[in-house]
Amino acid sequence: MTFQFESLQQMWDMAGHGPYVWTAILVSLFVMGWLLVRPLQQHSAILKTISQQLRQREQCQKEHQSANTSEEDK
Amino acid sequence: MIATSVGFSGYLKRDLLLAYRRRGEAASPLIFFLLVSTLIPLGVSPDSARLAELAPGIIWVMALLATLLSTESLFASDYQDGSLEQMLISPQLLALTVLGKVTAHWLVSGLPLTLVSPVIGIMLSLPGEGTVPMMASLALGTACLSLIGAVGAALTVSLRKGGLLLSVLVIPLYMPVIIFGSAAVQAAIDGLNWLGPLAILGAMLSGAIALCPLAIAGALRLVSNN
């Protein structure tokens, strides 16, 4: 197994086929990367909204309770 | 046994009667077929040699689109007026009932297209050898299209903008039919054996008759549950 090109420059050029090969590779890798990044983003976004909702509800409950107690004080 | 045949023939008769009462609506695929075929010479070329070359494919594409046009309304009125619910809870075998409806749809849309196609063939200067194969392939092929299209219509019946979605779902599934349909006509024009592609269309039709009613019935049940 040997390196097929004399330099990295030649590998980039690929004897004239470089533009084709590298567009194909880069676009494919971009799409594949997007397929992995998107679910990760959604994953953390969902967890964040859930925890926000939980916190809001807890706050509501607390206010409700404190309102109740203050009424009792009167 | 009696109950099942009642489901088939009852819905067949009912749908034919409904189509007869709404003649204008039922005729619209046919009018579409005729209108678009006058666009082709205007858009491509009136030269008869060029038209003859394109005719088999064009006639088949137009027939496909005309069938698709009428497929959307296959279950729509039944869904809206609630008779679909009755069809689902009736003791008849749903797949057979559905087959009756699809048969009626073919008698109203596919069969007229087939009968009119020789006229379109003359207008598009289709060579004479192609006429009989075209009618035969259209008769078998539009029946396939009705069955496949009915699956899509059943899946999208409860959706408000079902029409566009229906074409997205169904056109990929139509492709084998159009390939063999236009191939039969082309083969006859080229002096080759056109019974081969026709036999394959027949095989597709038998497969579709066996499988599509099941898928349609499944899709309709799902729609009724939601």
Next chain:
Amino acid sequence: MASARNWNWFHRMGSPRWFYETTGRWLPWLWVLTISLVLTGLVWGLAFAPQDAKQGNSFRIIYLHVPASFLALAGYYLMAIAGAIGLIWKMKLSYMVMKSAAPIGAALTFIALFTGAVWGKPTWGTYWVWDARITSMLILLFLYLGVLALQYAFHSQEAGNKASAILALVGTVNIPIIYKSVDWWYTLHQSATIKLTSAPSMHPDMFQPLLVVIVAMYSFYGLALILYTRVEILQRERKAGWVRELARQAETQEPAK
């Protein structure tokens, strides 16, 4: 007794929570495996595999084109089978897998078509030919898009699941027919200038990296499918206690900015 134990795994697998937690343990390994396999395969294929005698360096596109096409097709069957399991056993998780498989499959089909087109330019002199395989790949993309569109057209999650499962199954019956008919259609119209079915026997030096990228693509597919399915699970189980607990934990780990 034995049969009860045999079915145990099946019911456990139907539990989204079990799936979420188990795959959570696999994920780090799968990430390492996928990235290392993709890198090894691509570097090997792009830099160390020998040139093709006829096509020169442009043949190196094969190292993404072939695995993507493989998985695009295999992914459709996976999606349809998941849909069938959902319809038959009413398994929620199975629908989630089906829904996740659709965008991945569509993206891989797009990759296969795109790399094929770019490969076609230097090899045949055009980006697009109506070749049998290319055409059926395009139809596969339409089928995927149909399943995706149907899934999102319904307001109710359940109706969308069932509808797209039925559509996926109808498509499965059709894929061999479509493939065969397009093949037949192409041989009828075949133009002699282009021959796609080159290299019946590949040189081992070229074939070994191809094997690596195919395995890499399978691993990538598994990873993407798991990630998408986990998102689906969180979305549908967001009212469940364990998901709330998870959200709290995530919050404490990553304090609000």
